[in-house]
Amino acid sequence: xxxxxxxxxxxxxxxxxxxxxxxxxxxxxxxxxxxxxxxxxxxxxxxxxxxxxxxxxxxxxxxxxxxxxxxxxxxxxxxxxxxxxxxxxxxxxxxxxxxxxxxxxxxxxxxxxxxxxxxxxxxxxxxxxxx
Amino acid sequence: xxxxxxxxxxxxxxxxxxxxxxxxxxxxxxxxxxxxxxxxxxxxxxxxxxxxxxxxxxxxxxxxxxxxxxxxxxxxxxxxxxxxxxxxxxxxxxxxxxxxxxxxxxxxxxxxxxxxxxxxxxxxxxxxxxxxxxxxxxxxxxxxxxxxxxxxxxxxxxxxxxxxxxxxxxxxxxxxxxxxxxxxxxxxxxxxxxxxxxxxxxxxxxxxxxxxxxxxxxxxxxxxxxxxxxxxxxxxxxxxxxxxxxxxxxxxxxxxxxxxxxxxxxxxxxxxxxxxxxxxxxxxxxxxxxxxxxxxxxxxxxxxxxxxxxxxxxxxxxxxxxxxxxxxxxxxxxxxxxxxxxxxxxxxxxxxxxxxxxxxxxxxxxxxxxxxx
Numbered sequence: 001x002x003x004x005x006x007x008x009x010x011x012x013x014x015x016x017x018x019x020x021x022x023x024x025x026x027x028x029x030x031x032x033x034x035x036x037x038x039x040x041x042x043x044x045x046x047x048x049x050x051x052x053x054x055x056x057x058x059x060x061x062x063x064x065x066x067x068x069x070x071x072x073x074x075x076x077x078x079x080x081x082x083x084x085x086x087x088x089x090x091x092x093x094x095x096x097x098x099x100x101x102x103x104x105x106x107x108x109x110x111x112x113x114x115x116x117x118x119x120x121x122x123x124x125x126x127x128x129x130x131x
Numbered sequence: 132x133x134x135x136x137x138x139x140x141x142x143x144x145x146x147x148x149x150x151x152x153x154x155x156x157x158x159x160x161x162x163x164x165x166x167x168x169x170x171x172x173x174x175x176x177x178x179x180x181x182x183x184x185x186x187x188x189x190x191x192x193x194x195x196x197x198x199x200x201x202x203x204x205x206x207x208x209x210x211x212x213x214x215x216x217x218x219x220x221x222x223x224x225x226x227x228x229x230x231x232x233x234x235x236x237x238x239x240x241x242x243x244x245x246x247x248x249x250x251x252x253x254x255x256x257x258x259x260x261x262x263x264x265x266x267x268x269x270x271x272x273x274x275x276x277x278x279x280x281x282x283x284x285x286x287x288x289x290x291x292x293x294x295x296x297x298x299x300x301x302x303x304x305x306x307x308x309x310x311x312x313x314x315x316x317x318x319x320x321x322x323x324x325x326x327x328x329x330x331x332x333x334x335x336x337x338x339x340x341x342x343x344x345x346x347x348x349x350x351x352x353x354x355x356x357x358x359x360x361x362x363x364x365x366x367x368x369x370x371x372x373x374x375x376x377x378x379x380x381x382x383x384x385x386x387x388x389x390x391x392x393x394x395x396x397x398x399x400x401x402x403x404x405x406x407x408x409x410x411x412x413x414x415x416x417x418x419x420x421x422x423x424x425x426x427x428x429x430x431x432x433x434x435x436x437x438x439x440x441x442x443x444x445x446x447x448x449x450x451x452x453x454x455x456x457x458x459x460x461x462x463x464x465x466x467x468x469x470x471x472x473x474x475x476x477x478x479x480x481x482x483x484x485x486x487x488x489x490x491x492x493x494x495x496x497x498x499x500x501x502x503x504x
Binding site: 023024025026027029052053054055075077078080106107108 | 329330331333334335338339342346348435436437438445446447448449473474475
């Protein structure tokens with residue numbers, strides 16, 4: 001079921017997004033697609049939506065019926081590192097995910113965040129690319 | 132091939148004084164390394180007379196005796212023609228010497244500072260910035276029958292537009308910033324003085340500056356110069372006032388003949404045009420009213436897909452501009468803007484400059500459709 005939701009969400013993003021748009025505002029704002037390796041609970045593929053209201057980064061992981069809203073997200077603009085915390089409601093109960101990464105290719109519209117994820121259920125590499 | 136590359140800061144300084152950076156639709160430094168000089172001797176194979184930049188292609192003898200083709204980038208045909216040049220000023224087969232800046236990426240491209248015909252020793256395709264003549268005496272501001280100043284053309288269809296801004300860079304008023312006309316800081320330590328940027332915006336701005344503005348979407352993708360930037364561009368803006376319909380059309384000379392509308396009929400920003408309620412736009416959504424002799428424009432609804440300054444100061448879709456247009460005399464337009472964007476700045480900030488009336492002329496036909504080669 002989770003895989004089906006992911007495919008539907010991915011298709012929605014692919015169909016609705018049209019071509020990748022330049023994004024010259026806050027660098028994390030937008031839709032991101034990638035992988036969190038070895039995530040046996042939620043699968044390898046991951047979608048992240050992020051926004052910026054002028055004070056805080058908001059967002060969610062895997063938007064849909066099982067979305068995981070951000071609890072906190074902080075960006076260090078001197079190092080371009082980002083830390084995201086989000087609580088997922090799973091069959092195993094609430095699982096807190098901590099993602100730490102670095103923005104790469106900042107100047108490009110299809111910039112990346114590369115780092116790691118970890119939770120009580122495991123850990124692994126985390127890579128997403130802005131669409 | 133005769134190619135000499137040497138570090139010469141004086142060449143870069145010369146270019147600044149010559150104003151080449153101010154004329155180009157992008158910062159020359161974005162693509163070419165102004166700290167180096169390249170000299171090419173070769174034979175013209177093609178003159179490509181197209182905006183945004185004309186190019187001359189030259190065959191240069193390679194080290195192995197073979198012919199290697201180089202692209203020589205020039206100013207726009209508009210500027211070249213203003214300076215008296217035409218496509219046929221050079222023809223294939225002419226022998227030339229080019230002195231300029233080599234491309235940063237190592238490709239066979241040179242920005243031409245001087246292009247000399249070997250046979251005659253005559254320089255060709257050199258450009259001098261030309262401002263309209265200053266009137267001997269100030270002429271009064273033209274007005275409509277109701278007394279409102281005319282921002283655009285005169286009765287009887289005499290055309291004209293506004294250009295030659297007194298500043299081509301967007302910097303907070305009274306800030307002491309050492310900045311080139313193309314928006315590049317001469318001292319990166321001045322970055323925080325440019326505008327009251329939030330930490331993320333300041334860091335993005337520094338990154339863009341460190342990359343010589345090469346990521347400017349106006350350069351890379353011909354994105355429109357929305358916001359205040361359109362009033363600092365080389366090819367000006369034209370106001371077409373429709374008093375009956377209570378709106379002003381703003382035609383953007385450096386923006387692929389884009390236009391946007393200032394509504395004075397009391398409508399709001401949202402839902403200005405049926406079917407297109409509130410999509411953020413490159414030129415935003417503008418409503419205005421007259422305050423004395425000044426048109427006050429409340430301008431919102433910008434997207435985040437362009438740079439609103441040539442120096443790369445970021446903005447977000449929370450950007451709001453209050454723009455004031457005052458035709459202080461016949462030949463002078465005062466433009467003042469207050470920038471508010473809680474997504475990118477810590478407080479509102481203001482700046483302003485003047486533009487000159489270019490009478491008896493239509494906007495130049497400048498199209499930035501691609502960025503050859």
